Amino acid sequence: EIVLTQSPGTLSLSPGERATLSCRAVQSVSSTYLAWYQQKPGQAPRLLIYGASNRATGIPDRFSGSGSGTDFTLTISRLEPEDFAVYYCQQYGTSPPEFSFGGGTKVEIK
Amino acid sequence: QVQLQESGPGLVKPSGTLSLTCAVSSGSITSGYWWTWVRQPPGEGLEWIGEISQSGNTNYNPSLKSRVAMSVDKSKNQFSLNLSSMTAADTAVYYCAASTYYSLHFWGQGTLVTVSS
Numbered sequence: 001e002i003v004l005t006q007s008p009g010t011l012s013l014s015p016g017e018r019a020t021l022s023c024r025a026v027q028s029v030s031s032t033y034l035a036w037y038q039q040k041p042g043q044a045p046r047l048l049i050y051g052a053s054n055r056a057t058g059i060p061d062r063f064s065g066s067g068s069g070t071d072f073t074l075t076i077s078r079l080e081p082e083d084f085a086v087y088y089c090q091q092y093g094t095s096p097p098e099f100s101f102g103g104g105t106k107v108e109i110k
Numbered sequence: 111q112v113q114l115q116e117s118g119p120g121l122v123k124p125s126g127t128l129s130l131t132c133a134v135s136s137g138s139i140t141s142g143y144w145w146t147w148v149r150q151p152p153g154e155g156l157e158w159i160g161e162i163s164q165s166g167n168t169n170y171n172p173s174l175k176s177r178v179a180m181s182v183d184k185s186k187n188q189f190s191l192n193l194s195s196m197t198a199a200d201t202a203v204y205y206c207a208a209s210t211y212y213s214l215h216f217w218g219q220g221t222l223v224t225v226s227s
């Protein structure tokens with residue numbers, strides 16, 4: 001299992017600010033296998049980004065993903081009120097086939 | 111887009127077996143996705159349980175493999191999860207999801223399962 005570490009644990013920002021979330025893997029991950037999710041309280045996670053940089057259907061372009069190897073980033077260019085939530089990165093390993101998730105970053109209103 | 115709905119008991123006794131079903135609508139279970147189960151203990155992060163293809167091929171989380179079984183019912187357009195030897199540590203919200211491109215594109219709303227006598 002490839003362990004994913006997300007930082008920071010909590011990010012305190014104001015609406016309109018830029019959010020930069022980090023996801024680091026202990027060994028190199030193919031960009032194809034890296035995804036990001038948003039989860040709000042009481043709701044299921046929602047896919048934001050797959051293949052490290054591809055926005056899922058209906059996701060606003062203020063969300064962007066980047067990175068390669070062991071370091072990946074989710075950027076929210078200008079925070080909207082509805083963006084305050086917990087964000088998880090996820091990778092898919094092939095030997096054996098399995099998903100693993102990072103511990104999450106909470107983006108809270110400052 | 112695919113819609114998913116979990117169903118099953120909200121309470122399971124210790125040492126018992128959890129059985130959950132996920133109904134697939136607005137799409138077919140033979141549409142090429144891998145059908146996945148994920149759980150989330152209260153206040154904690156996400157844990158992948160396993161996945162099953164339309165043809166019944168499975169991949170399970172190694173930490174749960176000895177207790178997990180998944181199946182697909184094409185006639186009912188649904189898939190299922192069985193998790194045996196349940197303990198309090200298995201108390202969680204259980205989600206079903208559809209994966210493609212190595213990510214989980216569609217999710218059910220989740221169902222809370224509590225293990226208690």
